[in-house]
Amino acid sequence: MQDDSGQVIPGQEDGDEDPFFSVxxxxxxxxxxxHAEGVSDGARAGLLEGHIxxxxxxxxxYLAMGRLHGRAVVWAGRLQKCQKPPSTTASNLKQIPKTPQDPPPPSHSPTATTSPQISLTRQPxxxxxxxxxxxxxxxxxxxTDPTTLSNQNTEDSVSDFDDRxxxxxxxxxxxxxxxxEDSGGGGGGGKGGNRGTNGGGEGSIEDVGG
Incomplete structure (x- = not known):
C-alpha cells in the first residue's frame, strides 16, 4: 500500500498476513x-488392550469348560465302580497261575526297621x-468334550461355545x-467365571429334564 507521496508502507502491502495471526x-x-495424535495412539492401544x-x-x-469336563470324567468313573465285578468261580481260580512269593530282601543294617506305607490319597x-x-x-x-469345541474366533463359534x-x-x-455334592460352579477364577456361573440358567427346564 502506498501513501499520498507514493511511498510503500512496510507491512501493509496487499496480500501480507497479520504477523500475529499464527499466535x-x-x-x-x-x-x-x-486430536490427531490421540486418535493414532488410541487406535493402536485399543487393538493391544482388546487382544489382551x-x-x-x-x-x-476354556478353564471353566475344562474343569467341568474333568468333573464329568470323575463322575463317570465313580459310576463304573458301581458295576459288579465278574464272579470268581472255581474254574476261573484254576486258570490263575500261582506265582511263588519272593522272599523279603535282606536288610543292609541289623537295626533297620520298615515303616508302614501310609496312603494320603482319598479315593472318591x-x-x-x-x-x-x-x-x-x-x-x-x-x-464339554474338548474334541468337539471350536476355537475359531467367529460369531457363530463364540455363541455356540457360550451356549454349551x-x-x-x-x-x-x-x-x-x-x-x-457341591458342583463347585465350574466357573474358574476371575469375574468371567462368576458371571458364567450366575448366568448358568438356574432352574432351566430343558437342562433339568435331561
Missing part, C-alpha cells in the same frame, strides 16, 4: 495436533446306580444336587 490461533493448532482382554476371557471360559466314594444320574453325566461329558458352557454349568448343578 492468536495456537489453541486451535495444538488442539488439532493433539480377549485372551484373558477366552482362557477363563462310588455313586449309587441311577439311570437319570448316568444320563446327566453323559450329557455333561458330551457338552451355560448348559454345562446348569447340568453340573443338577448332578451336584442329585448326588448331594
Amino acid at each position: 492468536l490461533n495456537l489453541e486451535d493448532k495444538f488442539y488439532r495436533e493433539g 482382554f480377549g485372551l484373558e476371557k477366552g482362557f477363563e471360559k 466314594s462310588p455313586l449309587p446306580p441311577n439311570p437319570r444320574l448316568e444320563k446327566h453325566i453323559l450329557h455333561l461329558h458330551a457338552l 458352557l451355560k448348559r454345562a454349568l446348569a447340568k453340573a448343578k443338577v448332578i451336584g444336587r442329585i448326588i448331594g
Whole structure:
C-alpha cells in the first residue's frame, strides 16, 4: 500500500498476513495436533488392550469348560465302580497261575526297621446306580468334550461355545444336587467365571429334564 507521496508502507502491502495471526490461533493448532495424535495412539492401544482382554476371557471360559469336563470324567468313573465285578468261580481260580512269593530282601543294617506305607490319597466314594444320574453325566461329558469345541474366533463359534458352557454349568448343578455334592460352579477364577456361573440358567427346564 502506498501513501499520498507514493511511498510503500512496510507491512501493509496487499496480500501480507497479520504477523500475529499464527499466535492468536495456537489453541486451535495444538488442539488439532493433539486430536490427531490421540486418535493414532488410541487406535493402536485399543487393538493391544482388546487382544489382551480377549485372551484373558477366552482362557477363563476354556478353564471353566475344562474343569467341568474333568468333573464329568470323575463322575463317570465313580459310576463304573458301581458295576459288579465278574464272579470268581472255581474254574476261573484254576486258570490263575500261582506265582511263588519272593522272599523279603535282606536288610543292609541289623537295626533297620520298615515303616508302614501310609496312603494320603482319598479315593472318591462310588455313586449309587441311577439311570437319570448316568444320563446327566453323559450329557455333561458330551457338552464339554474338548474334541468337539471350536476355537475359531467367529460369531457363530463364540455363541455356540457360550451356549454349551451355560448348559454345562446348569447340568453340573443338577448332578451336584442329585448326588448331594457341591458342583463347585465350574466357573474358574476371575469375574468371567462368576458371571458364567450366575448366568448358568438356574432352574432351566430343558437342562433339568435331561
